[in-house]
Amino acid sequence: MxxxxxxxxxxxxxxxxxxxxxxxxxxxxxxxxxxxxxxxxxxxxxxxxxxxxxxxxxxxxxxxxxxxxxxxxxxxxxxxxxxxxxxxxxxxxxxxxxxxxxxxxxxxxxxxxxxxxxxxxxxxxxxxxxxxxxxxxxxxxxxxxxxxxxxxxxxxxxxxxxxxxxxxxxxxxxxxxxxxxxxxxxxxxxxxxxxxxxxxxxxxxNHPAFKAAVTAAEEGDTLLSLKKLVPVRLLKNEFFRQVAAAEQRGATPEELKSLLGRARAKKGMFEGDLEAGELEIGQVxxxxxxxxxxxxxxxxxxxxxxxxxxxxx
Incomplete structure (x- = not known):
């Protein structure tokens, strides 16, 4: 075919x-x-x-x-x-x-x-x-x-x-x-x-906990975030809510970069920290x-x- x-x-x-x-x-x-x-x-x-x-x-x-x-x-x-x-x-x-x-x-x-x-x-x-x-x-x-x-x-x-x-x-x-x-x-x-x-x-x-979170996701559980840095679609969690609050109060790119820190995606997707980690995943x-x-x-x-x-x- x-x-x-x-x-x-x-x-x-x-x-x-x-x-x-x-x-x-x-x-x-x-x-x-x-x-x-x-x-x-x-x-x-x-x-x-x-x-x-x-x-x-x-x-x-x-x-x-x-x-x-x-x-x-x-x-x-x-x-x-x-x-x-x-x-x-x-x-x-x-x-x-x-x-x-x-x-x-x-x-x-x-x-x-x-x-x-x-x-x-x-x-x-x-x-x-x-x-x-x-x-x-x-x-x-x-x-x-x-x-x-x-x-x-x-x-x-x-x-x-x-x-x-x-x-x-x-x-x-x-x-x-x-x-x-x-x-x-x-x-x-x-x-x-x-x-x-x-x-x-x-x-x-990926960590088994992250895989489980992906299969449990529903419509609306992801959102594009960090638009002042490099836009990234994330599963909503505590880290996401901190970013959203910072963006709502007008945080600068430097402040957002400090909040993101280092190895945030590794913490969430590879190590399985579903609250403090960055959980990158699609709407689907x-x-x-x-x-x-x-x-x-x-x-x-x-x-x-x-x-x-x-x-x-």
Whole structure:
């Protein structure tokens, strides 16, 4: 069914499903499980020291003979060392985000890598295409973690980006079911990047308490926060309420940065502190009600997708 799908051909994968490279979530176990199931697994380098990333890449190569990639937030420290390791270890696919794609795309392309950049607007999609990226991830307002300032929803963003660029578009934000994947492709995407659904997987690196909180979430339990710094969608908890109160009284970016402190996401998502931690997750958590093996999640997504194709109504 996907023989002519440009995303499947670009990455050499069976299904047009990309597992998001999320901080404190996407290690080698999750990436290799998704790749082995026919999707594209991504290691999330944003929460890894360079030597830790190197270890995850090597373990992923040992766990799968299928394509996988690394997600790199360009604003993070040690970026030069991160890029050196990715190239040295022979990774063939890199997703970049949170920065200017022109900085590294040319260098990576010269080394033979496939480069994809995450964008939140048509403007930045055009910039990514001009920089030489092979595809873009168009991430809508519904997504968890760091988010676009424009607050454009996935349903509006995908057709806008599709009209703006000629390279393949991968939809992200609010995709946790096969029917949602099909909807994004009807709008012009050629694949879907799935994050929140894989947080609630057996192989994700998240603390069990955070996984349980994700499956317990209901509609309205997440909100975009910290807009004066870098907007991020969070599950509501005590830390979120402190941020909301600070923002309501007009706190400066410096005050918000002090409140955020260091390792706040690690505290919540990796260590399981559900009150003091930063809990990054998407709106679609309201539809995620169980924790499953990543391979089963891929299989269910495709079963739901095919059922929706056959029975759209």
């Amino acid at each position: 996907f023989e002519n799908n440009r995303i499947c051909r670009l990455f050499g994968i069976q299904y047009p499903i990309v597992q998001a490279g999320m901080v404190w979530t996407s290690g080698w176990r999750l990436a290799s499980a998704v790749s082995n199931a026919g999707g594209l697994g991504l290691i999330g380098s944003g929460s890894m020291y360079p030597e830790v990333l190197q270890e995850h890449i090597r373990k992923c190569k040992a766990a799968t003979d299928k394509p996988f990639g690394v997600n790199v937030p360009l604003m993070y420290p040690d970026i030069e060392r991160i890029m050196e390791i990715i190239i040295k270890e022979g990774v063939k696919i890199i997703f970049t985000s949170a920065g200017n794609p022109a900085t590294y795309t040319g260098i990576l392309k010269e080394k033979g890598l496939t480069v994809v950049h995450v964008v939140g607007s048509s403007k930045f999609a055009r910039k990514a295409e001009a920089a030489g990226c092979d595809a873009v991830v168009a991430e809508g307002f519904e997504a968890g973690g760091h988010n676009g300032r424009e607050e454009t929803t996935t349903m509006v963003l995908i057709p806008a980006v599709r009209a703006a660029v000629k390279i393949p578009v991968i939809a992200a934000g609010g995709i946790a079911t096969g029917r949602q994947l099909l909807a994004s492709m009807v709008l012009g995407a050629e694949g879907g990047q799935v994050g929140t659904r894989f947080v609630a997987s057996e192989e994700s690196s 958590s309201a539809l995620v009600k169980d924790i499953l093996p990543a391979g089963k999640i891929v299989r269910i997504l495709m079963e739901e997708f095919l059922d929706a194709v056959r029975n759209p109504f």
